[in-house]
Amino acid sequence: MSINFDSWRQLPAAQQPEWPDRDELEKVVAELKGLPPLVFAGECDKLKAELAAVARGEAFVLQGGDCAETFSGATANDVRNKLKTLLQMAIVLTYAAKVPVVKIGRMAGQFAKPRSKPTEVRDGIELPTYRGDMVNGFDFTPEARVPDPWRLLRAYHSSAVTLNLARAFTRGGYADLRQVHAWNQDFVIESPAGKRYEQLARGIDQALAFMRACGADPNEFHTVEFYSSHEALILDYDHALTRIDSRTGLPYDVSAHMVWIGERTRQLDGAHVEFFSRIRNPIGVKLGPTTTPEEALALIERLNPDNEPGRLTFITRMGAGKIRDHLPSLVEKVTASGAAVAWVCDPMHGNTFEAPSGHKTRRLDDVLNEVAGFFEVHGALGTHPGGIHIEFTGDDVTECVGGGLEIVEDDLARRYETACDPRLNRSQSLDLAFRVAELYRSA
Numbered sequence: 001m002s003i004n005f006d007s008w009r010q011l012p013a014a015q016q017p018e019w020p021d022r023d024e025l026e027k028v029v030a031e032l033k034g035l036p037p038l039v040f041a042g043e044c045d046k047l048k049a050e051l052a053a054v055a056r057g058e059a060f061v062l063q064g065g066d067c068a069e070t071f072s073g074a075t076a077n078d079v080r081n082k083l084k085t086l087l088q089m090a091i092v093l094t095y096a097a098k099v100p101v102v103k104i105g106r107m108a109g110q111f112a113k114p115r116s117k118p119t120e121v122r123d124g125i126e127l128p129t130y131r132g133d134m135v136n137g138f139d140f141t142p143e144a145r146v147p148d149p150w151r152l153l154r155a156y157h158s159s160a161v162t163l164n165l166a167r168a169f170t171r172g173g174y175a176d177l178r179q180v181h182a183w184n185q186d187f188v189i190e191s192p193a194g195k196r197y198e199q200l201a202r203g204i205d206q207a208l209a210f211m212r213a214c215g216a217d218p219n220e221f222h223t224v225e226f227y228s229s230h231e232a233l234i235l236d237y238d239h240a241l242t243r244i245d246s247r248t249g250l251p252y253d254v255s256a257h258m259v260w261i262g263e264r265t266r267q268l269d270g271a272h273v274e275f276f277s278r279i280r281n282p283i284g285v286k287l288g289p290t291t292t293p294e295e296a297l298a299l300i301e302r303l304n305p306d307n308e309p310g311r312l313t314f315i316t317r318m319g320a321g322k323i324r325d326h327l328p329s330l331v332e333k334v335t336a337s338g339a340a341v342a343w344v345c346d347p348m349h350g351n352t353f354e355a356p357s358g359h360k361t362r363r364l365d366d367v368l369n370e371v372a373g374f375f376e377v378h379g380a381l382g383t384h385p386g387g388i389h390i391e392f393t394g395d396d397v398t399e400c401v402g403g404g405l406e407i408v409e410d411d412l413a414r415r416y417e418t419a420c421d422p423r424l425n426r427s428q429s430l431d432l433a434f435r436v437a438e439l440y441r442s443a
Contacts, residue, residue: 012267014271038255048308058100060099083105090224091180103226107230108228110231111133170226257282261286266285300337319350328381346390348362364424
């Protein structure tokens with residue numbers, strides 16, 4: 001059943017759209033409240049248990065997907081390509097790093113983005129900023145940029161389609177370990193990362209053949225657990241999809257298995273922290289380089305006062321040049337407090353710059369450097385580097401520079417397709433996975 005869960009409404013809510021018609025918004029919210037859950041509380045609890053293993057140092061998180069999903073991207077091909085890339089990365093980490101991998105997509109709900117400015121100016125024309133398909137349109141026209149609450153409903157249905165496809169692929173045989181070669185056929189010949197992956201896949205084949213000869217064929221080889229996540233930015237949407245679990249009587253945001261608070265909305269006295277303090281999902285908080293240990297401890301007190309393992313993940317986004325200076329004190333003070341927190345590295349958001357062409361981009365070397373710094377800090381402190389959180393696509397886009405199939409700044413215009421921030425393409429994502437596996441093995 002739906003619930004009246006309004007304490008956050010009394011507090012300032014950052015990054016919310018200026019809906020032109022509140023009556024229309026209320027109609028949409030009423031409809032959302034009557035729709036079925038996209039995920040179930042038991043699934044959220046299962047993810048929480050897996051994240052508890054991460055916090056104990058027994059597993060690793062691979063969280064990734066689009067910067068901002070689009071409604072047009074809720075197709076079988078797009079979902080399959082993103083899943084294929086995530087599965088390949090997970091295979092590299094599992095086999096090469098010898099670590100269980102918790103697979104979480106930035107999928108089935110990542111339709112809204114916080115923005116640094118409320119408006120955008122082009123050729124002397126000022127319009128509202130694009131805030132994601134959940135809020136307004138990408139086209140730079142007055143009509144497209146007006147926030148439309150009915151887009152919240154489209155976001156729900158696009159999320160449902162994406163989740164349905166993801167479940168079909170991960171449960172229907174596509175994620176079977178015997179498919180490791182099939183996931184690679186389309187780019188193994190021309191991609192250095194693909195060739196390296198193919199060598200790894202042959203090793204997996206040999207291991208599977210040996211196990212079958214011994215009479216072992218576990219179910220875990222044929223399906224994978226896949227979880228959805230998004231930044232719960234638009235509170236009217238996530239509030240409308242909060243339900244009371246019939247088993248426990250506790251509230252869950254059933255729009256995704258895991259939701260997170262962004263760097264721009266983690267104010268201790270803000271609406272997002274208040275809303276997150278009430279739901280029982282596993283949750284994350286993005287922490288940038290200005291975060292103090294005192295703020296981190298205060299967030300723990302607000303969001304996980306019972307110190308429930310698996311409940312809270314800190315996702316650090318420092319930048320390659322800052323992580324070695326700013327992360328140690330956070331990890332040290334949080335660890336000393338006894339808090340059960342999983343630490344995950346987002347090496348994307350602190351490393352964005354504008355190329356001479358005007359395209360926002362990131363250097364793969366900077367991404368790799370931040371991940372390396374993340375491992376170095378945890379290695380020095382004796383704590384667990386719990387995972388990575390990245391923006392990637394399964395397509396051969398040219399949005400980030402570098403990689404084995406090197407993309408230079410002059411290449412960016414060839415296939416720059418993101419709706420917001422630059423994403424790693426499939427080859428760059430595999431480059432990153434192999435590097436992370438090396439770092440994990442040597443940690």
